[in-house]
Amino acid sequence: MENTFPVSSNMALVPLPVQYTVVTVCIALVGYLILKLLQGSKLRLPPGPRGLPVIGHLHMLGKAPHQSLMLLAAKHGKIFRLKMGVFPTVVISSPDLAREVLKVQDQHLASRPTFESGKIMAYDNQSTSLTPLNDRWRFMRRIISTELVSAKRLEQSKSIRREELLDTLEDILTGGRAGVPVDFDAKLTALVLNQTTRFNFRRRYYGTKRTDVAEGAEAFQDLVKAIGGTSFFFPAEFFPFLKFLDLGGVETRLRELAHAADLFYSSILASHRNEDGTYIYREPFDRDFVDVLCTYQKESPNEITDQVIKAAIQDVIIASSSTSSATMIWVLAELMKQPQILREVQKELDTVVGKERLVDETDIANLPYLRAVLKEAFRLHPVLPLLIPHQSEVDVQIGGYDIPAKTRVMVNTYAIGRDPEVWKDPLDFNPGRFLGSAIDVKGQNFELLPFGAGRRMCVGYNLGLMTVENGLAQILHTCDISLPEGMTPKDVSMEEQSGASVTRADTLKLRVTPRLPAHVYVKAGINL
Ligand code: HEM
Ligand SMILES: *[C@@H]1O[C@H](CO)[C@@H](O)[C@H](O)[C@H]1NC(C)=O
Numbered sequence: 001m002e003n004t005f006p007v008s009s010n011m012a013l014v015p016l017p018v019q020y021t022v023v024t025v026c027i028a029l030v031g032y033l034i035l036k037l038l039q040g041s042k043l044r045l046p047p048g049p050r051g052l053p054v055i056g057h058l059h060m061l062g063k064a065p066h067q068s069l070m071l072l073a074a075k076h077g078k079i080f081r082l083k084m085g086v087f088p089t090v091v092i093s094s095p096d097l098a099r100e101v102l103k104v105q106d107q108h109l110a111s112r113p114t115f116e117s118g119k120i121m122a123y124d125n126q127s128t129s130l131t132p133l134n135d136r137w138r139f140m141r142r143i144i145s146t147e148l149v150s151a152k153r154l155e156q157s158k159s160i161r162r163e164e165l166l167d168t169l170e171d172i173l174t175g176g177r178a179g180v181p182v183d184f185d186a187k188l189t190a191l192v193l194n195q196t197t198r199f200n201f202r203r204r205y206y207g208t209k210r211t212d213v214a215e216g217a218e219a220f221q222d223l224v225k226a227i228g229g230t231s232f233f234f235p236a237e238f239f240p241f242l243k244f245l246d247l248g249g250v251e252t253r254l255r256e257l258a259h260a261a262d263l264f265y266s267s268i269l270a271s272h273r274n275e276d277g278t279y280i281y282r283e284p285f286d287r288d289f290v291d292v293l294c295t296y297q298k299e300s301p302n303e304i305t306d307q308v309i310k311a312a313i314q315d316v317i318i319a320s321s322s323t324s325s326a327t328m329i330w331v332l333a334e335l336m337k338q339p340q341i342l343r344e345v346q347k348e349l350d351t352v353v354g355k356e357r358l359v360d361e362t363d364i365a366n367l368p369y370l371r372a373v374l375k376e377a378f379r380l381h382p383v384l385p386l387l388i389p390h391q392s393e394v395d396v397q398i399g400g401y402d403i404p405a406k407t408r409v410m411v412n413t414y415a416i417g418r419d420p421e422v423w424k425d426p427l428d429f430n431p432g433r434f435l436g437s438a439i440d441v442k443g444q445n446f447e448l449l450p451f452g453a454g455r456r457m458c459v460g461y462n463l464g465l466m467t468v469e470n471g472l473a474q475i476l477h478t479c480d481i482s483l484p485e486g487m488t489p490k491d492v493s494m495e496e497q498s499g500a501s502v503t504r505a506d507t508l509k510l511r512v513t514p515r516l517p518a519h520v521y522v523k524a525g526i527n528l
């Protein structure tokens with residue numbers, strides 16, 4: 001083949017020797033690279049650690065990514081960039097930058113990346129927590145905030161929370177008779193799940209005795225355990241080009257789990273429908289969350305498909321249960337480490353509530369010390385330390401750096417909570433720091449973000465807070481708790497375990513004795 005190169009129109013037919021062609025191509029290439037470099041240097045990307053080819057920085061994250069990322073921030077700054085497999089990711093570790101992401105530029109950063117696990121487990125990313133910013137997300141958030149966690153709904157579900165709490169107290173107190181240590185992890189997980197399943201779909205699925213639907217209960221418990229214990233860390237999640245491989249069988253396991261979960265959610269849906277598939281009518285005041293979703297489905301069948309309802313059921317079970325119980329456990333563990341703080345909490349309860357009746361949800365507002373203890377636990381032990389990843393849909397700037405569209409953005413609330421530039425003596429558990437302070441957990445104070453902030457802030461935060469505050473107040477008021485024989489406060493481990501949320505690695509086993517006069521329990525219907 002002849003080598004021709006049309007340099008200009010009048011020379012077009014002049015054949016050029018091969019070496020000319022090579023030189024020209026080289027010049028073009030160099031020019032292209034220079035142009036690229038110039039363009040590249042116009043983008044001011046955040047600094048970051050050097051990564052490995054292909055895997056990027058995944059190997060640096062280890063078992064507790066929030067901890068590893070906190071250490072990386074100390075080296076590379078409050079905003080740094082890394083690659084999780086093929087995905088560019090920016091990590092934010094200061095209150096100012098968190099405000100920038102979650103408030104100032106929230107509208108651009110409130111989307112979500114999609115995940116392989118979300119595709120498999122959440123009906124093609126249709127859950128509220130994992131769906132990108134779109135109309136379905138807006139619709140579902142509105143339904144949850146008006147129909148599940150509005151002031152009116154919370155008032156309606158108050159008696160359910162109370163009944164379940166009293167049952168749990170009975171369980172804990174009788175279980176602790178004769179000095180047998182009680183497994184608080186198990187009891188509080190069951191408490192929150194019972195509360196959640198009862199006001200979402202009128203069933204108590206957790207625990208061993210008195211289940212409404214025995215076989216359903218077993219399936220449900222297995223399911224919750226499996227989802228909680230599943231690693232969502234698998235190659236295809238970070239390297240889409242490896243999708244055809246299922247290394248370690250994680251994907252197969254996820255598919256099995258998704259199938260089991262789907263059968264369960266289908267049975268819940270079926271229990272809200274007649275034989276012919278029509279929705280069982282209930283008066284508005286009597287509707288549970290699934291009833292409500294079914295009435296919306298009647299109006300907008302194309303938007304509220306069965307899959308959307310099932311994804312919502314899963315969302316409220318997973319989002320509300322592990323987070324709330326894990327938080328209560330962190331608080332109790334910290335109190336066991338510092339008995340003087342426990343005594344202070346109980347003194348406040350005795351002053352405000354007294355010893356002649358149980359705590360009521362309306363007492364919580366008058367328990368500032370207890371609420372300070374909870375804030376302190378949220379600061380040191382946020383159960384979703386990196387929130388749920390956000391994603392920019394357009395090019396934005398954060399802290400003077402360019403963040404190209406489709407970058408994942410993670411806010412490390414754990415690092416912010418332990419930063420000596422933000423908190424005095426950050427590693428001390430000292431609730432006193434919140435007394436007389438205006439700092440709250442409702443997304444207005446960017447140094448304390450257990451629920452996030454902005455458009456993607458936890459939609460159930462008021463229910464979560466109520467569950468946790470009320471549960472703790474009731475337990476600490478009715479029960480004297482102490483460490484098992486032979487254990488001292490300094491033996492209480494604060495080691496973490498990262499799963500669906502960050503929980504305490506050890507099981508919390510405590511001795512329990514009643515601390516109120518016997519007739520108070522009798523009157524409340526607690527049989528000791
Ligand atoms: C102590 C309890 C809880 C904690 C600490 C907690 C924390 C969080 C956090 C940190 C996020 C992510 C925010 C972000 O990505 O910026 C979140 C999202 C979410 N939470 Fe909670 N949560 C709790 C309880 C609940 C409850 C009771 C519900 C029940 C409705 C719930 C439902 C959700 C949902 C649906 C989302 C996704 C919101 C969205 O993507 O738009 N959470 N939660
Ligand atoms: C859900 O997420 C997966 C994984 O990122 C993606 O491949 C898929 O296209 C997403 N589906 C929808 C409907 O967004």
Ligand SMILES: *[C@@H]1O[C@H](CO)[C@@H](O)[C@H](O)[C@H]1NC(C)=O
Nearest residue numbers: 190194204206207209210211
């Ligand atoms: C949760 O509900 C089940 C089933 O009704 C019951 O057996 C169990 O005791 C309850 N658990 C707690 C901790 O209240």
